[in-house]
Amino acid sequence: MSLFVLLAVPLSLQSQPHPFTVHDLLSMDRISGQQVSPSGDKVVFVLRVTDLEADRGRTDLWMVNIDGSGLTQLTTDPENDSDPFWSSDGESIYFLSSRTGSKQVWQHILKSGEEKQITSLPLDVNYLLPSPDGQNLAIIMDVFPGMTFQETRIKVDEREKRKSSGVIYEDLFIRHWDTWEDGRRSHLFIFPLNGGAPVDLMPDMDADTPSQPFGGIEEIAFTSDGTGIVFTTKAVDEKEAWSTDWDLYYVPIDGSVEPECLTEKNEAWDTQPVFSPDGKILAYLAMDRPQYESDRYRIILRDWPDGPERVLTANWDRSPSHFFWSKDGKKIFAVAENLAQGILFSINVKTAEVTPLIDRGHLRSPSLAGKRIVYGLDNLKSPVELYSSDLKGENIKQITAINADKLAAVEMGDYEQFSFSGYNNETVYGYLVKPADFDPSRKYPVAFLIHGGPHGSFGNDFHYRWNPQTYAGAGYAVVMIDFHGSAGYGQEFQDIIRGNWALPMFDLQKGLAAALEKYPFLNGERVGALGASYGGYMINWIAGNWPDGFRCLVNHDGNIDERMAYFDTEELWFPEWEHLGTPWDNPDGYEKHNPLNYVKNWKTPMLVVHGQKDYRVVVTQGIGTFNALQRKGIPSQFLYFPDENHWVLKPNNSILWHDTVLAWLNRWLREEE
Structure with a gap:
């Protein structure tokens, strides 16, 4: 069956586009893992489709010519196939598959279509x-x-056959x-x-x-x-x-x-080794400050094997997440967060000059394809599709349109970026997403989304858990602020909240006020704030320190007790860096911005969400939040997932999450009938 038939048939019954929902979000097929052939004229990639009945995603391998022709499904086994890599001669593709009951290496021969199992290992x-x-x-x-x-x-x-279940640990992690x-x-x-x-x-x-x-x-x-x-x-x-x-x-x-x-000399993070085309230089990413997981990555060049090193990007105030060499070794292409975009830069290896190439949306896993660059690209209105450009980031051509029919069947909200003067009178950016049924003469309730991290970003990308279009489709305007601490605005902008996790609330207050002033269709009397992880922490902080700011709140996996969070989390480097030490060496670093100390001020209705398998922010933090809300008589709900971690990943749980969150917003933000 062709891809067109698979994607188009379910939508053929729909004559008019409908507002975007969580069901549309889950129906989008997800492209990842693209690999360019040695000849540079083909791309193999992973395509994930959602199986609601099985409550999981299913992945297969697809191939397409770089000009967009010849789209072909390579694997069809009911079990997952993933991680494709071309053989050196370009005549076959190695991949991982769990089709025999365990995940093993397989090989797909392109000419014959034959698939051979390469490994049969006990693990x-x-x-x-x-x-x-x-x-x-x-x-x-x-x-x-x-x-x-x-x-x-x-x-x-042998362990599985034991009668006893106890485990003894002598060091971390447990x-x-x-x-x-x-x-x-x-x-x-x-x-x-x-x-x-x-x-x-x-x-x-x-x-x-x-x-x-x-x-x-x-x-x-x-x-x-x-x-x-x-x-x-x-x-x-x-x-x-x-x-x-x-x-x-x-x-x-x-x-x-x-x-x-x-x-060995660097006690911070070193990673992502990439050799130059001639093999004479090893490039890699390196942070500078130990314990700081969000420090700026610098690109280091090392003469191979044991020659001198130099920092190529010492003066570039951005943090690359992915990079690759040009064919002649004279340039490095790198992706980095920049003003809420994930954009492609070119870096001159000799002069270190940095040039932005593709500057809208979020690029995914770019790589060379002869004289062109192939990459995935998504934005606030489209999931990842494959594109190519020339080496200057120009002459852009779309390779795939996997979700074209599905996107044509939905209405999404238009979006725009705005800025305002935030903390320290510095420019802070945000995004406004209009309701899908936008009418400029109407007033719309507002979903105010707060990102996690805190060194994350809510930008121009297509998110499968916190997608503003699910709120826009339900009739909400969406406001998202990249407060101080967010990635993509320079390291000083990011570092400034160390030791002061309450500081971003200033930007959130200023940002919401700026949006309400700029966009007259926003109903400032009907605003709900939602956040996860650090965003969930901020919801608890807002409850005690901005109690009149919102009509309702949604807290997903957020701490109520930042001091105790040190003792019940797993990656201890994170709180030790963010709060300037351990709780016993610097108790004030934890207590001065601890939501627990302001529970007495809470009065805003709150929905609390938590997963049992979340060991980053443990479930008792969510239970403690709900206990406080109930004891104070504040309208509240607790949505508990026994089988989810820090994220809600199972498709049917995602539907329940979105339905519950939107029902909570509707309860408090909709006009009375």
């Missing part, structure tokens, strides 16, 4: 990366340090993000394609590669000749929970020597 393969010479695969498996993957399998099976630790580590293996057993390149290291829980294969790179590999890991023993000292290590692929640390 799941979590990541893969082919070597440039086509002889080996780098793969990642979870093993117990000092044990082979076979021994690991035996130990895991749990991380949404998972209890069991002693296994993500290790880097070399798998020879011509036969032979996988080789653990870090057998005795009590450390992970890639970084947990969100690192990926971009943290690993083969040398240009394929004889060695550079990877990212944090080998700091008992300091793991309060250190951000990720380092780069080099090891030959035969594992004949122990990995060598390349960045």
